[in-house]
Structure formats: structure tokens, C-alpha cells
Amino acid sequence: MSLYDSFLDSIKGMRSKLKNDPATMDNVSGALAAEITVIVSLLLSALLMSHVNMFASVFLVIILAVLLISNMPLAPKIKREQDDSLEKMSFYIIVTLGVLVAVIYWGLKYV
Amino acid sequence: MNYLIPLMVIIPILCALIVNVIGEKNRTTRLLSILVGIAIPVIALVAVPGVQYFGGHNPSLIGSMLPASLNGTLASMYNTGIVYVFSDFERIFIFIMGLVAFLAVLTYFTEKKEISGPYLYLIFMGLAAVTALMLSDDIFNMYVFFEITALAQVGIIIATNTDDNYEIALKYLIIGSIGGPMLLLGIGFILGTIGSLNITDIAYVINHNLVDPLSPGLVIGFVLILFGWFYVSGLPPFHTIKSAVYSKARPNGAAILQGFSVMCMLAFGIALIRIFHHMPYFNQLLVLFAIIAMVLSVSMAAMQWDFRRMIAFLAVGELGFVALGMGIGTELSLTAALFQATNEILISALLFIGFGTVYYLTKTSDTRKLGGLISVNSTMAIMVLLGGFAMAGVPPFNGFMSKLMLVQSAFDAGYPELALIAIFVSITIFFTFVKAFHTIYLQPRPKDLKFAHETIPKEALFAVGVLLVVCLILGLCPWIVTNVFSSFVGGLI
Structure with missing residues (x-):
């Protein structure tokens, strides 16, 4: 198969996937809003730990930052679990x- | 004796039994339902505050009849019968729940030509049960009435005849078979440790150190009742099933169901605070679950296509604000929590009935298939928009005042992080609502959108209008209820 054919097939594959799950402004903005809400709330909740121990709070924020970045996007996972x-x-x-x-x-x- | 106190429970039960029997006689059933729907808020307004001792078991009167050996002992002070307490606090919630029930019944009559006696039976039994829950000072009596409410909720979903309603009702029953028995088991542990089911007696015994406040029976009772409270309220991990329940009911049914949940949450929440406020980590646990409820429910609402499910998640998320106020635990935060609960009953009912008219017109709740509905009835669209603003906390509505109080109380208590979380979640609610409103009412109407009805019933307009006016009045004059809540909270903590 020539390079041209394989390129065309990959485009067709992408198009058929998009047909089954069209991404619109509405669902992307909803998912983004959910994503930002979850991240902000988690980080603020971690900051609450500073009332108990400042070092524990900083440690928790760093751990959360690593976990959040490595698991993005969170919104579809949250939706799937609920x-x-x-x-x-x-x-x-x-x-x-x-x-x-x-x-x-x-x-x-x-x- | 103030006979109006028990009548607030007896009248809806009697009405439920009668409409179940004469359900097919449309005119009589309608008349009776509307009369009782009006009677409950009116009785709540005119009833004199007082205490009702069922069976005449007033400890101050029967104390002298006890054997001399029991005089002055703890046993002689116990309330041996069921006690109902009615004050201005109960008056507000019973009035508001009665008003929502009346408006929901009114809109139900416009939806169906042939009304169902059993459906109305479930609504009135649920109303009687939540009224009894608010009045009762006996935790086992509260549990019994909660179970009646839960069964009424299941019945209302089954009677709805929407897609998957049986499946959701069955799931709610199965989930309830975990949550309900845990609550009962917790009550059993309290009874075993204290020897009484009366909340005033239990609180007296614990506060006066007549039992070890951290005894294993009380601790495990606390855990199980707290878990039961999550089930009763629809807080995580029960938020998914609760939102599914709301979204499968008819709009008028959903308006009542969420009111039932708020009333159950308040009744058991206040009992929890009175009995277990001394427990270590009590407030922290409430705050933790409040944050999870707010964040998960509102995030889920933002990602919904189905507008009924979206409002259902928003309604559950709003309960997180109530739990947050309870968790912060100051006088201002508890007052804000009670005010937020009042607003939640009103605003969610407004949105369920208001958006319910979209379902009435088009028989679909999929926002992808909707659009341009502002041209059908712009008055309803504007009222729904204002209702959404009230939920998101936009001035001058009641939701703004209660959320402002919550944010202030979080700052005053030294937790600015909680205030910021509450503000962020409110912003997401606003975004979610505006997105849904734009999709349903403002974007161009799809060519293939078909209408089942051409116009919106006047009764639905009236119901939404009344709820919006009450929201506005409470937003402009919050002291009508906050003064009562503040003095109630003063006696609570």
C-alpha cells in the first residue's frame, strides 16, 4: 500500500470515529468547566490541610499536581465512574x- | 392542647387514603387534593407553637404517678411517648413544602386528563411523612416516616411512565436496602447505649456525661447514622442514584421529590448535630462530604445532555451547600445552611416545573434536539432564566443571600478555602445553567423538532410565577426567615 493510501485510510478512520461521537462546542465547554471545577476544588481542599500542618499541605498539593497532570483529562473519567x-x-x-x-x-x- | 400540630400529619394521610379510593372521580379528587394542598400551608401559618405528647405521656405530668424509688432519677425524666415539637422553624419548612406540593399537584392536573388516585396517594403520603419528620422529636419515629417517604419516592417514579423508570426505581430500592438498615442499626446502637429514642433525652444524657460520650456504642451509632444521613439526603456516594431518581420523575413529581429530600436531610441533620456535635472530626467529615457533593454533582451537571438530569445533579449539588454550612458549624453558617435549604426547595421546584414545560411541549429532554423555544412562551423562558440566576446565586434573589451568608461564615470561621470553593462551584452552576438555557431557548430551532402540545398550561406559568415571587421576596427581605433560623440555631449549639 502506498503512503498516499495509508494516509487516506487514517483520515477515513478519523472521520468515522467523529461521526459516532461528534464533539460540539456544548460538550467540550461542559467538560472543560467540569475539569476546571474539579482541579480548582481539589487544590483548594488540599490547601485546607494547612490548618493542620503546613508541610502536609505543601506535600499534598505537590502530589495532587503530579496526579492531576498525569491523569488529564479528568472529566470523562469522572463521568464514566458516575x-x-x-x-x-x-x-x-x-x-x-x-x-x-x-x-x-x-x-x-x-x- | 394544640390539635393543629398532629392535624398537619393526619390531614394529608386522610386525603391520601380518600383519593386512592375515589381516584377515578376526577372532579372530587381534584377538589379534595387542591383543598388539602391549600390547607397544609395555611395550618402551618396559623398553628400556635407548642409540644404534642402522644398518648398523654407528658413527663412533667406522669412523674408524680411513678413509684417513689424512681423519683428524681433519669428514668422519670425520659419522654416515654412520641413527642412532636412545633416552632416557627418547623412552621417555615412545612409552609414551604406545603406550597410546593400544592403547586406541583396543580400542574399535575394540567398534564393529565385522567388523573391517577394512587399517584396522588403517594404525593400526599410523602407530604405527611416529611411533615411528621420535621415535627418528631423521636429518632425511631423519624426513621419510620423516612421509610414511608422513600417508598413514596419509589412509587412516584414507577407511576411516571418514562424510559427506564422501573429500572431506576428498582436500583433505588436496592441501594436503599443498604442505606436504610444502616440508619436503623445506628438508631439501635443509640437505644442500646442511652435507653431512649427521644432526641432531647439522648442529647441531655450525652451533654451531662451520664454516659461516656465516646463509648463504642455511641461511636458506631454515629458512623451508621451519618452514613444513613448521606442516603437520606442524597450526598455522596448516593448522589448518582438520587439525581437519577429526580430525572425519571414527572416534572411536578421531581419538584416534590427534591423537597422531600431536603426535608429529610434537615430533620436528620439537626438530629445529628444535637446528638453528635461532640464527636471528634464531626464538622470535618460534614465539610469533606459537602465538598465532594458540590464538586462531583455540579461537574456532572455541566456535562449533561439531558436537561432533567442536569437540574437533578444541580439540585443534589445545592444540598452540598447545606451540608457545608452545617459542617462549618458556626451560628452564621448554620443559619445560612437552613436558609439555603429553604431556597433549595423553592428554586429546584421552580426549575423542575419550568423546564418541565419544555418536556410537556416536545416530549424530549435531550438538549441536542431542542432550540428556539423562547418563541413559544417568552414569559416562561424569562422566569426560568431568573430561577436559574437564583440557583447560581445572582442578586437580588434568595440564592444570592444564602450563598453570601455561607461565604461570609466560611471567612469568619477562618476557612477562606471553603469560601473560594463555594464561589467556584456557584460560577460553574451559572455556566451550566446559561449553557442549557441558550441551547433550549435561544439557539435556532432544529427543523425536525416536533411539538406534542402547542402551548404551555396556565397553571404551570402560575406555579413558576408564584415560586419566583417567593424567591424574590426572600432575596429582598431575608430576615423574614433568617431571624427565625438564627434564634433556632442559638438554641441548637
């Missing part, structure tokens, strides 16, 4: 209950 699937909902509910019980029940012994 669909109406019963399995995902049950998973997060049971994890939350487990973490709450473990952290508070055993954690309060050291207060």
Missing part, C-alpha cells in the same frame, strides 16, 4: 461505609 450502573454505585457505597466505620471506630481510639 453512570447509573448498579455495580459502580454499590461499590462506592460499600467502600464509603467501610472507610467510615474503620476510620472513625478505630481512629477515635487515638484522639
